[in-house]
Amino acid sequence: MNRKKLFVASAVSLALISSAALAEITFRNTITGAPLDMSVAKSGGNEAVFNQFKETGKNPYNGDKEAVQKGHDLFMPACSGCHGHEAEGKLGPGLADDYWTYPSAATDQGLFEVLFGGANGMMGPQYVNLSTDEMLLIMSWIRDIYKGDPKKAKWLKK
Ligand code: HEC
Numbered sequence: 504m505n506r507k508k509l510f511v512a513s514a515v516s517l518a519l520i521s522s523a524a525l526a527e528i529t530f531r532n533t534i535t536g537a538p539l540d541m542s543v544a545k546s547g548g549n550e551a552v553f554n555q556f557k558e559t560g561k562n563p564y565n566g567d568k569e570a571v572q573k574g575h576d577l578f579m580p581a582c583s584g585c586h587g588h589e590a591e592g593k594l595g596p597g598l599a600d601d602y603w604t605y606p607s608a609a610t611d612q613g614l615f616e617v618l619f620g621g622a623n624g625m626m627g628p629q630y631v632n633l634s635t636d637e638m639l640l641i642m643s644w645i646r647d648i649y650k651g652d653p654k655k656a657k658w659l660k661k
Contacts, residue, residue, distance in 0.1 A: 527557045528612060532620040533605050539620045548636025556639060560612040564643035565658065574644030577637050585625060590648060594625060601651025609657040614642050 530539040552563050564570035579588070582595075590598040605622065607613025618638045621628035629638060646658060653659075 528560050530612070530616050530619065533607065533613070533617050533622050534620075539616065544619070544630055545634040547634040548640075550636065552639060553635045556611070556615070556635075560610070562611040562615075562639050562642050562646070562658070564639050565611070565646050567643060570640050570643045571647045572644075574640035574642065574647075577633070578641050578644055581629070581632060582641065590645060598645050599648045599650050601649075601655040609655060611642060611646075611658045614645070614658075615639070618642070 530541065531537065532539055555563050564574070578586075578590070582590070585593055585595040586598055587593040592598075596602075596604055601609070603609055605613065605617060608617055615638060617626070618629045618633075618641070619635070620630075633641070646656075649656060
């Protein structure tokens, strides 16, 4: 490849990279609607899974038994004190039924936004303690224990 061709080829691949970046979902604060600052996210775990989630808005861990188990193990110390051991609700609302204070939480994107950015009062932003991978693991457990109407399970829809 001569220099000129090389330049054109790299310009094309740069354009491809930036259009892929544009395809990423903008996550928003559940309360204010302001874009979430993802630069504060804790890395760790399987980042390829989170990168996939950023493009599709679908949690790749849903239905994955091993992930669901890990999510349960993480939920216990991080969330059960306020939401109950079976996510049945305590200080914070139940997470296994089909009533959502924030209807967006019936989608994986919306659920992630509540976790990452927090909501009102005691529901603080979880990025302080959990990596994005850990949040997706916890979310897969929450979906796994769902006891609500299957028709309202928006995260299962295409
Ligand atoms: C210190 C207590 C506390 C902790 C810890 C906590 N939450 Fe919450 N959570 C709350 C409260 C209180 C609310 C209600 C806030 C509101 O209505 O804005 C809430 C709301 C939520 C909602 C929105 C539910 C709906 O009906 O829309 C989700 C989802 C949620 N929490 C998930 C989690 C998960 C997952 C964890 C662990 C990573 C967690 N929370 C940790 C107290 C807590």
